[in-house]
Amino acid sequence: MNIITKNLRLFWQGTVLSYVALFAWFRPVTYAASKILMPLAQIIFFTFLGSYASGGTDVDFYVIGNAIQITAVSGIFGVTMSIGGDRWAGTLPYLFGTPANRMMLFFGRAFMHIIDGAFGVVIALGWGALLFGVDFSHTDFSALGLTIIVTTTSTCGLGLLMGCLSLITANVMFVNNTVYFLLLIFSGANIAIDTLPNWMQAFSKALPLTRGIASARTLIAGGSFADVAPLLVSEIGIGIAYGILGYFLFTWFELHAKRKGTLETV
Amino acid sequence: MNTIEVKNLRRIYRATTGVIRRKVKEVEAVKDVSFDIKEGELFGLLGPNGAGKTTTVKVLATLLIPDAGEVRVKGLDIVKDANEVRKQIGFIFGGERGLYWRLSAIDNLRYFASLYHVDPEVSKKRIPELLELVGLKGRGDERVQGYSRGMKQRLHVARTLLHDPDILFLDEPTIGLDPVGAREFREVIRNLQSEKKTILLTTHYMFEADSLCERVAVIDKGEIVALDTPSALKKHVRDLSVVEIETFGIDPKVIDDIRKLPFVDALSTREQDHRQLLLVQTERGAEAVPDLIASLEGMRIGRVTVREPTLEDAYVRLVGGKA
Secondary structure (H helix, E strand, O other): OOHHHHHHHHHHHHHHHHHHHHOOOOOHHHHHHHHHHHHHHHHHHHHHHHHHHHOOOOHHHHHHHHHHHOHHHHHHHHHHHHHHHHHHHOOHHHHHOOOOOHHHHHHHHHHHHHHHHHHHHHHHHHHHHHHHOOOOOOOOHHHHHHHHHHHHHHHHHHHHHHHHHHHHOOOHHHHHHHHHHHHHHHOOOOOOHHHOOHHHHHHHHOOOOHHHHHHHHHHHOOOOHHHHHHHHHHHHHHHHHHHHHHHHHHHHHHHHHHHHOOOOOO | OEEEEEEEEEEEEEEEEOOOOOEEEEEEEEEEEEEEEEOOOEEEEEOOOOOOHHHHHHHHOOOOOOOEEEEEEOOEEOOOOHHHHHHHEEEEEOOOOOOOOOOEHHHHHHHHHHHOOOOHHHHHHHHHHHHHHOOOOOOOOOEHHHOOHHHHHHHHHHHHHOOOOOEEEEEOOOOOOOHHHHHHHHHHHHHHHHOOOEEEEEEOOHHHHHHHOOEEEEEEOOEEEEEEOHHHHHHHHOOOEEEEEEEEOOOHHHHHHHHOOOOEEEEEEEEEOOEEEEEEEEOOHHHHHHHHHHHOOOOEEEEEEEEOOOHHHHHHHHOOOOO
16 A cells, blocks of 8 residues: 555545544534524524614625634534544544654544535525525526635634644633634624724634635625635635644644643643 | 663653743653663563653653653664654553544544554454454444443553554553453453563553563662562562551551561551551561561551562562552
């Protein structure tokens, strides 16, 4: 078996088995609630609130923004559990005691959450069509599908970075919740970015989701793939940047833990 | 030929305390440890809690970087050639953690097989064989969360043998197991020994080391205080006898007073429910009994016996009678 095959196998096994092993919501009832009820609750809450505040003129803005933002549940919380779960399971020494390729090990943890996150967005958009009459008749569905995958991937990139923080700090859920709410504010899901002060706009642009949400809105309003292509390139670029940063933090953590003897500290 | 070479190993843990005035506290877990393990040897590392056993194993398993010294596994440096070393070794730390409880035993093994780059065809054949070896045949499809502690420990053994390593580090593998589980586990270790694996075993249980290990190093406060075969270590206490006195609710001050008696070489205690068993090492043997009974005047005393010393007694003497 050559090295590429070995690593692809590691990636795939790590992807599937770590998802089942470490994603704490992987119980049918909890999973259904996180995929069906939570998007519903978020969309209803922010759409009614936003419509009330804006005089009910732009329901689609809130529905699409929150439907795409839902991917952060898988991308941030799910990926964090899949990385940080090893600390709680006590499996970190056994992982770091293997000769496994760390990059495959690390990025493999996010893959299922990309699919899972995309599935959640589709359900959320379905709620939008069903409850708020969002019109998809002018939508380029293949481009929208690509937008969902790209945005979910980029959000998982940030999740990988947060997952590494979960190896370093025990308070990662506090950090994750903060990031989730920051994304609600600054990704453009609920507040138009051009209405924010300049420094906040700069912060928005450094986040995943921002361009993905803009792209989805453009496509559902009838825009073409060519209109959103630059947004998608930037979106995936940001996700990759976060993912690489997370990977370096992961390798730093391994070295640091071996120097300090903190591999098993929880 | 030496498979494992440890020379002047030193490892310090540094912990910081305080928020504003941060203080660094250093604990020297391993001070200047040196030993070699021959190919195919079962080598024991004994010592009280905090002696440096687990730290030594972690360094050997490439999970800790030493502060000083040289550690080689099959001639490979455990820091510079860490990835190559990992392919040659398997390790187990005592306790139930370290497995994915929501996965079945087979899925746990499949995942670790991929981490060790075991060919899928090989792992498909080896996983059932290993489950049989560790007595989990027919239970491999069950989730690990339903396993007993002993079953989890045995699954750890299967996990560590997936890539067929020549060298095994077993850190207190029988800790917390019931007597039957521990006995079964020792049988697994004997099987591995018969396969010519080089094994480093750390344990608290002297009879375990006595029955399994070819050589034993006794480590105390980060230093090796003795290294020899179990029978040679017992010679340290050859001239002594052990007086065992069963007491009920003995005052710790009385124990200290007995320890100071001129004919007492070493003293250790063992709690057994509401009883305390005093183990007094003395050259006087049975002649010391009247004086010892006199020291316990007014206390409730049970059975008193005099016996030959064991490896445990040698160990107690080596670590200063504090076990």
